[in-house]
Amino acid sequence: MNVLMFGWEFPPHISGGLGTACYGLTRALMKTGTGIIFVVPRLFGDEESEQIRLVNASDITVDIRDEVYKSHWDKISYLEIDSTLLPYATDDEYYRIVEQLESGKSLEQLSLHSRKFNFAGGYGKNLMEEVRRYAIVASAIAQQHKFDVIHAHDWLTYLAGIEASKASGKPLVVHMHATEFDRSGENINQDVYQIEKTGMEAADVVIAVSNLTRNVVINRYGIRPEKVITVHNGVEPQKEQSKLMPQKQINDRIVTFLGRITYQKGPEYFIEAAYKVMQKVPDVRFVMAGSGDLLPRMIRRVAALGMATRFHFTGFLKGDDVDRMFGISDVYVMPSVSEPFGISPLEAMRSNVPVIISRQSGVAEVLNHALKVDYWDVNAMADAIYGLLHYPALPSMFRSHGKAEVELIKWDQAGTKVKNIYQQVVHAHTQTTSK
Amino acid sequence: MKSICLYFQVHQPFRLATYRFFDMGTDHPYFDGYSNRFIMQQVAEKCYLPANNILLGLIGKFGKDFRVSFSLSGLAIEQFERYAPEVLESFQKLAATGSVEFLAETWAHSLASLKSRGEFREQVRIHEKKMKELFGKKPVTFRNTELIYSNEIGELVSELGYKTMLTEGAKHILGWKSPNLMYCSASNPKLKLLLKNFRLSDDIAFRFSDRTWSEWPLTADKFTQWITKTDARDEVVNLFMDYETFGEHQWAETGIFEFLKVFPGLVFKSGNMNFKTPSQLSADLQPAAPLNVPYPISWADEERDLTAWLGNEMQDEAFRSLYQLESKVKKTKDADLIKRWRYLQASDHFYYMCTKWFSDGDVHKYFNPYSSPYDAFINYMNVLSDLGIRVESQQKQGLRKRTAKTTAKA
Numbered sequence: 001m002n003v004l005m006f007g008w009e010f011p012p013h014i015s016g017g018l019g020t021a022c023y024g025l026t027r028a029l030m031k032t033g034t035g036i037i038f039v040v041p042r043l044f045g046d047e048e049s050e051q052i053r054l055v056n057a058s059d060i061t062v063d064i065r066d067e068v069y070k071s072h073w074d075k076i077s078y079l080e081i082d083s084t085l086l087p088y089a090t091d092d093e094y095y096r097i098v099e100q101l102e103s104g105k106s107l108e109q110l111s112l113h114s115r116k117f118n119f120a121g122g123y124g125k126n127l128m129e130e131v132r133r134y135a136i137v138a139s140a141i142a143q144q145h146k147f148d149v150i151h152a153h154d155w156l157t158y159l160a161g162i163e164a165s166k167a168s169g170k171p172l173v174v175h176m177h178a179t180e181f182d183r184s185g186e187n188i189n190q191d192v193y194q195i196e197k198t199g200m201e202a203a204d205v206v207i208a209v210s211n212l213t214r215n216v217v218i219n220r221y222g223i224r225p226e227k228v229i230t231v232h233n234g235v236e237p238q239k240e241q242s243k244l245m246p247q248k249q250i251n252d253r254i255v256t257f258l259g260r261i262t263y264q265k266g267p268e269y270f271i272e273a274a275y276k277v278m279q280k281v282p283d284v285r286f287v288m289a290g291s292g293d294l295l296p297r298m299i300r301r302v303a304a305l306g307m308a309t310r311f312h313f314t315g316f317l318k319g320d321d322v323d324r325m326f327g328i329s330d331v332y333v334m335p336s337v338s339e340p341f342g343i344s345p346l347e348a349m350r351s352n353v354p355v356i357i358s359r360q361s362g363v364a365e366v367l368n369h370a371l372k373v374d375y376w377d378v379n380a381m382a383d384a385i386y387g388l389l390h391y392p393a394l395p396s397m398f399r400s401h402g403k404a405e406v407e408l409i410k411w412d413q414a415g416t417k418v419k420n421i422y423q424q425v426v427h428a429h430t431q432t433t434s435k
Numbered sequence: 436m437k438s439i440c441l442y443f444q445v446h447q448p449f450r451l452a453t454y455r456f457f458d459m460g461t462d463h464p465y466f467d468g469y470s471n472r473f474i475m476q477q478v479a480e481k482c483y484l485p486a487n488n489i490l491l492g493l494i495g496k497f498g499k500d501f502r503v504s505f506s507l508s509g510l511a512i513e514q515f516e517r518y519a520p521e522v523l524e525s526f527q528k529l530a531a532t533g534s535v536e537f538l539a540e541t542w543a544h545s546l547a548s549l550k551s552r553g554e555f556r557e558q559v560r561i562h563e564k565k566m567k568e569l570f571g572k573k574p575v576t577f578r579n580t581e582l583i584y585s586n587e588i589g590e591l592v593s594e595l596g597y598k599t600m601l602t603e604g605a606k607h608i609l610g611w612k613s614p615n616l617m618y619c620s621a622s623n624p625k626l627k628l629l630l631k632n633f634r635l636s637d638d639i640a641f642r643f644s645d646r647t648w649s650e651w652p653l654t655a656d657k658f659t660q661w662i663t664k665t666d667a668r669d670e671v672v673n674l675f676m677d678y679e680t681f682g683e684h685q686w687a688e689t690g691i692f693e694f695l696k697v698f699p700g701l702v703f704k705s706g707n708m709n710f711k712t713p714s715q716l717s718a719d720l721q722p723a724a725p726l727n728v729p730y731p732i733s734w735a736d737e738e739r740d741l742t743a744w745l746g747n748e749m750q751d752e753a754f755r756s757l758y759q760l761e762s763k764v765k766k767t768k769d770a771d772l773i774k775r776w777r778y779l780q781a782s783d784h785f786y787y788m789c790t791k792w793f794s795d796g797d798v799h800k801y802f803n804p805y806s807s808p809y810d811a812f813i814n815y816m817n818v819l820s821d822l823g824i825r826v827e828s829q830q831k832q833g834l835r836k837r838t839a840k841t842t843a844k845a
Binding site for chain 1: 455456457459747748749751752753790793806807809810812813816817820
């Protein structure tokens with residue numbers, strides 16, 4: 001079984017869970033003997049690819065006069081990006097060809113017909129353009145490689161998946177790691193929503209990372225339930241723990257929020273719960289680690305509640321700093337309003353930190369040894385924090401069972417499930433095409 | 436002549452209200468009055484009243500040949516008094532027939548036998564007194580919470596004057612021995628033991644409506660046949676179960692009430708079987724052998740041990756903290772505080788904290804108001820912490836009063 005897979009990022013160049021998930025899944029699929037050609041918009045050269053064949057979309061030459069691409073070109077010139085859509089902006093890059101298009105030149109007038117696109121990668125301002133260009137390149141890639149099935153991760157790659165499927169006649173699997181509703185609440189970007197819907201409608205099978213996401217796919221996008229299959233994410237086995245774990249320098253207990261400070265992650269509920277706990281507990285500190293568009297508002301709220309001496313903001317944490325943060329935390333809270341899966345509580349549990357997770361998260365479906373609360377139930381959240389800090393049996397239970405539970409949530413299970421899905425769609429596909 | 440001993444357990448706990456840490460020190464109620472009332476009235480209507488009616492009818496029909504026995508936890512009785520007095524009246528009617536034996540147990544459906552001899556004795560005495568008051572007779576047979584029994588508990592029960600006790604016919608204790616005989620305690624041979632035949636009891640209590648069971652549907656006819664076919668040397672088949680089996684665990688639609696109505700008639704028709712109460716059996720039968728039970732057994736789960744209530748860190752911490760309060764609570768002599776402390780002893784609270792069932796949770800989820808054992812633990816500990824605070828402040832007040840008195844005298 002060979003799969004042509006379209007991703008948007010690959011470790012170490014990741015800004016969210018998508019790259020990590022793709023990495024874990026591809027590794028597990030390799031173990032099942034599945035061949036993978038993994039396409040990303042841009043390769044940096046230091047990706048942890050091992051035996052996976054990584055294809056750099058920026059290296060692909062396409063003839064832009066081809067009629068197949070015309071529909072995409074037409075749209076590139078007028079698609080606007082909602083700037084709130086992607087709060088974690090990276091460096092913007094502008095492309096000569098787009099400028100020329102925007103300045104009114106037609107494709108035919110462009111001097112180069114055969115060209116390569118230099119993708120920025122990441123999530124810049126020209127994201128929607130890159131998504132369209134990616135689709136163009138995908139079609140070319142599909143003609144250059146041999147494979148049985150196409151697998152596209154998240155909306156950014158759906159158009160690429162569709163074009164590759166059209167060009168090759170191979171079945172398409174799309175993977176929902178997050179929906180537009182998870183990212184934006186009710187104020188969704190219609191263009192993104194439309195791409196998601198089109199991708200899922202075109203797909204033979206839609207993989208959802210949780211039952212929560214599966215329900216959204218069915219109810220909000222109107223996708224037929226029969227073709228939506230839940231495959232829970234796994235978690236990578238822990239790397240060698242760094243020997244220099246910091247010792248906590250203060251006696252106070254630490255309760256941590258770690259994630260993007262955006263609507264989706266529910267930071268304000270963490271603050272309200274913290275306030276309630278602080279009324280009763282003198283020796284506790286709260287940490288909000290991460291950055292995002294809601295950060296200024298959160299800082300103002302903490303100040304207004306008069307608890308800034310015991311509530312700390314760290315800004316964005318990366319790599320070892322994340323491990324260090326877990327190392328000094330007594331409680332980890334993930335109050336997400338909407339979390340399709342949510343891998344960070346698993347990382348916390350692996351570091352023996354007890355976790356409180358929102359019931360509105362996919363990971364709540366696979367965890368027993370975690371406290372679960374509705375994200376809006378600030379009282380329950382506060383109570384869970386208090387319980388973990390005051391009743392020693394609780395952290396003790398989590399230490400003895402939590403870590404073991406996480407070790408059982410493996411990518412291998414996800415890999416096997418996805419491989420079965422490939423076999424199923426390839427089988428169905430050959431049957432319909434042979435008729 | 437083979438006897439059938441029907442014994443039904445009647446119990447409802449006082450379920451806790453959602454109790455947050457910031458409710459401590461306020462007047463927030465410990466117990467969820469609304470759901471306790473609602474559940475009690477619902478179970479009364481679906482189970483206790485119709486089942487009692489059927490039994491009354493059967494006694495009317497077969498006279499003193501038909502016998503049953505009950506044990507009512509003190510917490511159930513208190514809730515009958517508050518929320519469904521008509522149920523108590525109907526139990527009194529059953530008692531008046533003379534065909535029904537009421538057993539003694541701990542007032543609070545507690546696990547006190549495992550922790551505090553003093554508290555255990557007190558609860559049994561309270562229960563005895565209430566039984567006498569309600570049904571006119573002091574109980575002579577004892578049944579411990581969850582049928583928990585060990586040599587040590589046997590001694591304790593014997594010291595309280597009981598001649599007979601009910602427990603589980605646990606396989607790991609019986610080995611090749613039949614549960615269908617009278618046994619006695621190895622540590623105190625004067626105490627006779629009646630053992631639950633768990634296969635036949637659970638055929639009714641758990642499997643009756645299970646359509647995946649090869650014997651479904653279970654007819655009274657078939658069931659009577661099975662009892663007839665037990666070993667010829669067997670003396671008694673002990674069918675022990677929750678009374679809520681009838682109409683609550685097994686809904687009326689499953690035909691459980693029809694089963695109950697028809698079964699005694701079929702037993703009599705067989706010609707060589709009768710119904711006896713535990714005290715009758717105690718008078719009739721001699722022990723076949725002593726039973727050595729060094730570690731406590733119970734009627735729960737495959738293991739038939741204590742792990743449904745005790746064993747994980749949360750259960751153990753809660754249990755320890757609960758009984759740590761004993762002497763302090765009692766010293767306050769505050770009836771309300773003592774009552775609340777007793778309500779918190781119900782085994783149900785510890786059962787909600789069990790983590791054994793993460794893999795096969797269905798049976799247990801049904802009886803569990805919490806979505807996770809962790810939630811159950813936090814809520815319980817919050818309540819218990821508040822009780823601790825109240826007890827402390829009572830003590831301080833008492834101390835202050837006493838010092839005030841002595842100073843006045845001086």
